[in-house]
Amino acid sequence: MPHTMKRYATLASVLCLGLAGAARSEAPTSAESSVTALVGATLIDGTGAAPLADAVVLIEGTKITAAGARADVPVPEGSSTVDVAGKWLVPGLIDAHVHFMESGRIYTKPGQINLTHLVPYDEEVAWMQQRVPVTLTSYLCAGVTGAVSVGGPRFEYEVREQARARPDAPDVYVAHGPVTLVPAQALFPPFDGDTSVRSVTDPASAAETIRQGAEWKADLVKTGYLGGPFAVYEQDYAAVHEAIVAESALHGLPVTSHVTELTPARTLIELGVDSLQHVPLDAPLDEAFLDLAKASGVVVVPTLAVWKRNFVDIYDRSFDLLPIEEQCGDPQVIASWYEVGDLPTPPPEVIEMFGASITVASANTGLLLEAGVPLAAGSDTGNLGLLHGASLHYELKLMGDAGVSPAELIVAATLNAATVAGQAHRVGSIEPGKQADVLVLDADPLADIGNLQAIERVMKSGALFDHATLLPPME
Numbered sequence: 001m002p003h004t005m006k007r008y009a010t011l012a013s014v015l016c017l018g019l020a021g022a023a024r025s026e027a028p029t030s031a032e033s034s035v036t037a038l039v040g041a042t043l044i045d046g047t048g049a050a051p052l053a054d055a056v057v058l059i060e061g062t063k064i065t066a067a068g069a070r071a072d073v074p075v076p077e078g079s080s081t082v083d084v085a086g087k088w089l090v091p092g093l094i095d096a097h098v099h100f101m102e103s104g105r106i107y108t109k110p111g112q113i114n115l116t117h118l119v120p121y122d123e124e125v126a127w128m129q130q131r132v133p134v135t136l137t138s139y140l141c142a143g144v145t146g147a148v149s150v151g152g153p154r155f156e157y158e159v160r161e162q163a164r165a166r167p168d169a170p171d172v173y174v175a176h177g178p179v180t181l182v183p184a185q186a187l188f189p190p191f192d193g194d195t196s197v198r199s200v201t202d203p204a205s206a207a208e209t210i211r212q213g214a215e216w217k218a219d220l221v222k223t224g225y226l227g228g229p230f231a232v233y234e235q236d237y238a239a240v241h242e243a244i245v246a247e248s249a250l251h252g253l254p255v256t257s258h259v260t261e262l263t264p265a266r267t268l269i270e271l272g273v274d275s276l277q278h279v280p281l282d283a284p285l286d287e288a289f290l291d292l293a294k295a296s297g298v299v300v301v302p303t304l305a306v307w308k309r310n311f312v313d314i315y316d317r318s319f320d321l322l323p324i325e326e327q328c329g330d331p332q333v334i335a336s337w338y339e340v341g342d343l344p345t346p347p348p349e350v351i352e353m354f355g356a357s358i359t360v361a362s363a364n365t366g367l368l369l370e371a372g373v374p375l376a377a378g379s380d381t382g383n384l385g386l387l388h389g390a391s392l393h394y395e396l397k398l399m400g401d402a403g404v405s406p407a408e409l410i411v412a413a414t415l416n417a418a419t420v421a422g423q424a425h426r427v428g429s430i431e432p433g434k435q436a437d438v439l440v441l442d443a444d445p446l447a448d449i450g451n452l453q454a455i456e457r458v459m460k461s462g463a464l465f466d467h468a469t470l471l472p473p474m475e
């Protein structure tokens with residue numbers, strides 16, 4: 001197992017340093033001021049603006065109160081000053097597509113790889129439930145301060161509750177759904193408890209599902225368009241989506257849609273969904289599609305990593321893990337990939353088909369970029385071969401390979417991902433009034449997006465953590 005990074009944190013040592021703790025180690029504190037000042041770093045604010053050298057960012061409580069050049073942002077007397085000269089500041093990252101109901105372990109998708117004779121699915125679910133604290137802290141370890149759960153069982157909401165109770169956890173945003181047009185059992189393994197996965201075939205039941213999502217205090221709505229062998233209700237999907245979009249608007253819920261085919265993707269944009277998960281895989285995007293997407297303001301989450309890791313790499317266990325995945329990925333998840341000998345493997349032509357999907361998805365991502373369509377980074381983590389938190393960096397690597405520049409990638413993994421969750425007004429950039437989610441980096445991410453992995457500290461809601469305190473337990 002390629003697991004060489006030295007780990008020295010145990011779960012018990014995952015401590016919130018808090019502002020007072022950080023200030024104690026950095027600068028004299030004052031009882032008069034509750035302001036923390038990050039002073040001297042190069043600021044990359046997440047809006048796409050040019051980097052600002054020698055910046056000052058002021059934080060009070062959980063919020064950013066000022067950010068700008070040192071000359072423009074005086075540090076109030078008595079502030080706790082943290083010297084970050086020679087470092088880079090970026091907003092906390094946000095993963096626009098995760099599943100907490102999937103662990104990334106080899107046992108987590110019996111519908112794809114059935115190993116229930118080795119680990120019954122109930123056992124896998126129990127593992128996920130008891131592992132939530134480690135899973136959540138893995139996000140912060142990777143600099144990911146926000147995660148968009150794209151729906152599933154009530155468990156997704158329970159993880160949100162647990163995250164809210166911990167300082168060392170990301171904000172979790174939960175999509176109600178997926179509201180699908182196919183029998184839900186076909187898509188998801190059984191999972192104890194209530195679920196927000198809904199099969200609907202008519203506009204009235206679709207709207208009813210959205211009202212339930214509002215009652216559960218969903219953050220957004222997810223729909224699933226599935227074609228091919230799943231397309232049993234294909235004729236109804238436009239009417240159903242029209243009702244979903246209208247009802248969601250009444251409750252202020254953004255709508256994100258799973259779609260991997262060009263024609264329905266076009267229809268969904270016309271119907272007014274706010275974001276698309278995945279990119280069409282069946283054809284190159286044509287000019288009319290790109291014009292429509294650009295004009296609509298739809299945000300696209302390409303999810304390139306899942307095609308490679310979940311559908312190709314898992315079968316021969318050849319993962320090109322990034323350093324941060326080895327460092328911050330859950331070691332028990334990584335170990336599980338190597339615990340099983342021969343896997344039930346699909347025929348070579350199927351693997352080849354998924355390999356081809358990567359090429360098409362990557363090319364279409366490049367076309368969206370050229371057309372000026374906003375992209376957001378989503379890892380689809382929870383799927384096989386992907387790690388909660390850290391694999392967002394792998395998605396950024398693949399998006400970079402598709403032509404997205406480091407500056408654009410940073411926006412994709414911050415402000416645009418916040419937009420998918422309907423949260424761009426409160427997170428996703430380093431601007432006054434925003435929640436204080438800030439990464440302190442040792443290297444310039446604009447020079448190489450891989451430098452986003454050089455995390456020295458993580459600030460989440462104003463609480464500052466040394467990176468070493470966020471590492472997962474060793475075993």
Ligand SMILES: [Zn+2]
Nearest residue numbers: 097099150380
């Ligand atoms: Zn997914």
